[in-house]
Amino acid sequence: MSAPSTRPLLSLYRAIYAAGVTATLLVAGFGLWTGLSLRSWPVALVSVAVAGLLVLAVRRRLTEFRSRRHLPGPKPSFFLGNMSDLLLHGHGGRHESLQALHDEYGPLVRFHAAWGSAPFVSLSYVSPNLLRKELDSHRRADRTVLSRSLMGMAGGELHQTHRQVIAPSMTFRGVSERGYVLKDVSDRYVDKWKHVDEGYEGLQSDLRDWSVNCLSAFLFGDDWDVGADLHAYHRALSAIEEEVSFRAFHPFFVRWVFPRRRRRVRAAYHRVAAELGEVVTRREQRIPAACPAHGATGAAAATGGDLLDRVTRAPWSAEDRVEELMSLILGGADPMSYVLSQALVMLSLDPHVQEKARKTIEASSSCAQEGDPGPDPYVRNIVYETLRMFPPVPFSAKFSDERAVVEQGMSIPPGTVIMWMKNAVGKNPEIFREAERFNPDRFDPERFPADGEKRNDTISSFLPFGAGPRHCVGNRLAEQQCIVLLTEILKNFHVVPLRHIKVQFHSTISVVPSAVPVRLVPR
Template sequence: MDTLNSANTTVFTVVAALVVSGLILLALQMKKKSDRRWRRINLPPGPRGWPVVGNLFQFASSKKPFFEYVDELRAKYGPIFTLRMGTRTMIILSDASLVQEALIERGPIFASRPRENPTRAVFSCNKFTVNAAVYGPVWRSLRRNMVQNMLGPARLREFRAVRDSAMDRLVGRLRAEAEANGGSVGVLRNARFAAFCILLEMCFGLEMDEETVERTDEMMKKVLLTLDPRIDDYLPILSPFFSKQRRRALEVRKQQLDYIVPLIRRRKTAVETPGSDSTAMPFSYLDTLFDLKVDPASGRKTAVPTEAELVTLCSEFLNGGTDTTGTAIEWGVAQLIANPHVQSKLYEEIRSTVGGGVDGKRVDEKDVEKMPYLHAVVKELLRKHPPTYFSLTHAVTEPTKLAGYDIPTDANVEIYLPPISVDPNLWSDPEKFDPDRHTAAAGKEDADVTGVRGVKMIPFGAGRRICPGLAMATVHVHLMLARMVQEFEWRAYRPDSKIDFAAKSEFTVVMKNPLVALIMPRKA
């Protein structure tokens, strides 16, 4: 959602173009039709908008990040309100009880997705992904395959060696970077690299050298940058002005296909001819997709995915867990530096369970299961720093009501996460980073991250469309944080300086000033 900010500097130009080109007359005609339509339904309250552009101009003129603009409106209109961003109607929810009703109690109704902008549809093969598919047979087929055949506990255990190898590479990179830079390291880029290493090998079942990992990551980042919203996504009438950007998107899609399809074919050959590729692993996510049969009720012409669809599904798998994991680690390390007593307590739990990093016994996943304080730290991290400000957009499968207001099928239902996880009605001293609130002694202070036992924090969404990679993501964050604390003591880059917790939205919510930390190898 906050990528709307990338359009701030162009909105004024767009409005001027509307005026100069004589579109005001058309705007007034469209407004009359729109007003007649919307008067027939009772939408949640919200600021009045301009003809055609809706609230886009007010947002742009505020010169604020989208989440700050939403915060201001929330203070005025309450926990449910409406924004009209061009042709899109957004209904913003920011209250735990409303989210509980929508996503948990009435989950099937709120389980769909809205229409996509044309650029995103190119990369998603017209919603042929787990996250983008509308609620129906395609979504059920894709999600069932991912969860049952790839992300179940037994299957995840098969990739334990991949995770151990990535953790060793992470520690080695941190040591080398610290030695070259007087002890300082960049946290986010190293955490992202480790997460991407894991996902790349899980996806394609092929061992990758560091150069290949980095080239593939650059390709994926190029795709994400291309998906940033443009003004014509909200005002399709302006699409003739963006032909150059559309051509660029098609070029990037071709580059993505040219890069990923050979990896897909290489894996297919390895599966069909065992032993032909010495780097091939026994199993991969891609293997589950080669013979995937999509529910015939979907009306698809082909039952199995095409090569272009395989590229899209692999890209979704890679992108879904890279930035979220890397971001979580960056915020986690920042909190450990700002709260040294938490870092000390966590290290003592690691030492008492497996020993310090110099003892030769590295933390593994079985050890992580025996570390309740580590789990409390990660849960508090996800409460204070959910990966995104907004969960993926929802849409209703049929017209319905919520809080007495109408929710039409073509509205974007946006779940604004931060107010929920810092709600003083749900949490005591919510601004404090306090892992102890999630321990057994905390009682009612603890929370279920899935929202099933009540919505208090939902960093992975909730209900039917909860992130299917939740279990995998938490394994990665727990293991990475444990290894990093076992091997190193983490300190502020400038002694006695305070960590700047200012945030900004990129692909996820990251630190506005990327975290650079000093690391000290642990001593016996």
């Protein structure tokens, strides 16, 4: 049974499918009758071909069901597959629906998307198959909006070329060299929070602004307009995220049957593209293409400047540059603000972890001989533990048209999207001891497993940033961004819970909370 808000939508989809099948049969039947009556054989043959294509599509759908019926999962309907199960908690609660399916059917769950879309298998564990190079990331929905970027393009030479341009700025060294940018932005927000009153309700909005400003300042340097209208910018980014998320699990025709949504995402795309286009233009005017900085090669090209320098040097079109920058902002803004919000909530409920973190931060600072002591290991563990329990992107997916995959002793046919449900992975008691407990110490590399158990408490056990050649290119930046702000908050504030605030969560590409139920009390 689907959520009440989605039932009219599912009924509309069924009606569209039924109307399409009926119209095809009527057109084919009328054409065949006309062709035979008038002895117009081309018309008759075309009509037979149209009917034949429909029959083939029906047979393919039935074959899809038969070839996967050995896999555990709910019974599908012909037109919509298991959409009603997936939308049990509404479009924004798909991660909850998938968790419920895993609770009922076990670590591997098969579910079918609407007719015309590939079927899915969801895993509640990280499989070695996810690291196989021949499995590409499933980017069907991203490709309809961001086809020029790493988010949307298929794997291959073009994807590798784009990644080679971006990756050097996202290495541990590249992020560390520009870590001062993250601290400068974080310090501005920490200073703001020191001067707000007890009833301040803007923390969630501030975290989203902080995330966008951190990413943009890191990626674009001085060419980012810190006075930009971030609220309008957020609305546009959210509209793009929502549309990509919507298209990922809904029938293929949603791009055309909802013109208002289509106009909305186009307007949002142009809004963000205009902002980023101005950023690129400012950089090109400040450092023209003829400047030696743009002709740098070798080590100078690999390490010089920020990412925007590398993008403006790349032999891409203006549209390629803007869309790639857009994908980097989309991929990091809401996910990292969500991680920070959940980390603050968990810290507010555990004063012991708060105090331990402060002591390790102070110890790291006092032991540093000079300059920045670097990220505190315990704060990094807090970020990892938050990612384990509250993954900002609830699921990632792999796909292959050619190779079958074996999981749990069962063969998964080619053409199946294989995804891992990160919420279920992170809270799987067979992987993590006391999985429901917030315990950053589990990621301490010096901790020894109890009773000779195999150690699973590593970030590789739940892959929050994806897997294989297409893992998140900005994972180092994302980690460091969260560590820097969390460190500054712990140094300057006590994090206190606000238990009277009710929080609702909405899932698009990432999870977005309606509020952060904590108060930052200056120390």
